[in-house]
Amino acid sequence: MTTLLVIAKEPRPGRVKTRLTPPYTPAEAAALAEAALVDTLRTVAATPAHRRVLVLDGAPGPWLPPGFDVAPQCAGGLDERLANAFAGCAGPALLIGMDTPQVTPELLTVDFADCDAYFGPAEDGGFWALGLARPDPGLLRGVPMSTPTTGAVQRERLLAAGLRVRDLPRLRDVDTAADARAVAALAPHSRFAARLACCSPATGGRADR
Template sequence: MSVQVLVLAKTPVPGRVKTRLCPPCTPGQAAVVAAAALADTVAAVTAAPATRRCLVVDGDHPAPPGWHRTAQRGVTLGERLVHAYADTRLDGVGSLLIGMDTPQISAGLLADAVQRLDEGDAVLGLADDGGWWALGLRNPSHGKALWRVPMSTPDTGAPTLAALRARGLRVAALPTLHDVDTYADAQAVAALCPAGSRFAYAVSELARPVAAA
């Protein structure tokens, strides 16, 4: 089947992104790390097979070349996720949604997610902090299942899976990944990034001043 990839992102503005990196990072440093994470994510998605690629963004960050762009809607994260699926829906096209907190992802990992979605109703990639990093839906209208799922909690993944199964969906599991919340997370994920990673470079550049602060 055809699948589009959605990247839910925030414009990297100091004080509005990656605030849990502060301290030890300054808001400006955290924004640099966030921008690098988004750049690596965009690069991986651009290299992966997809019918369409769409940046679902909070703020004025422009769409990458060849991408579509739509603004986030809603107050809570759950509302923004539901609207992301609804506002980008295409007839006969599945939607794979990821965030910008897993810059270690590769085009191959995303291609595998697309293939798994072709074989079932949904795919879910859990994060090792209890949340999730990817959710693919063959029918994006099932994004409504997220309305009542508590987000940004240590166990968001479990009720997300339960909500999908309550709709009778067959859910295939994607690999569990480490996402970036804290500075320690940033260091751990940077070590997992491939050569040439903008995120890994940004974290390495910050390591010395942060450690000396």
């Protein structure tokens, strides 16, 4: 069975989702990040898995449900931190981030019987999920992160290694206020959507100006 990895930052004001500020305050951005993280962890908890691991930059809080191991992120760029997360897995593993609260257990229930890798593209050109039947940190090291071509480069890296790749549906990450509204609409019953609704209408209304 698959190990599920969630890579995340502790939701502290000024440290997470800084692209939401403005229009939201650092405290609102952190609250939205925490809500997204809680939704993600609850989904992972509801997904069959060999092991569930939160790969965390920071310290766990009361938002962490039972059933998760916590591993600290290593130093270095995002490619190194993702690679290191996979390095701790002996068998099949699927890694996701904390900013797709619309994800479902069905999307995370993967079967490597007829493929070597799963790739979940994000609308911003990155990727929201990466699964490897045989985790190899070298498949991630050196991939330029946070660019419009990150996903394409990462997927090509998998193909160049001779892996059979199965694509997951394209999802939208929460980076901007427009992303937040779009994702909340996709998951109207989520904790994230409820938290967004609590943000000041006057503040949120400046997102498209």
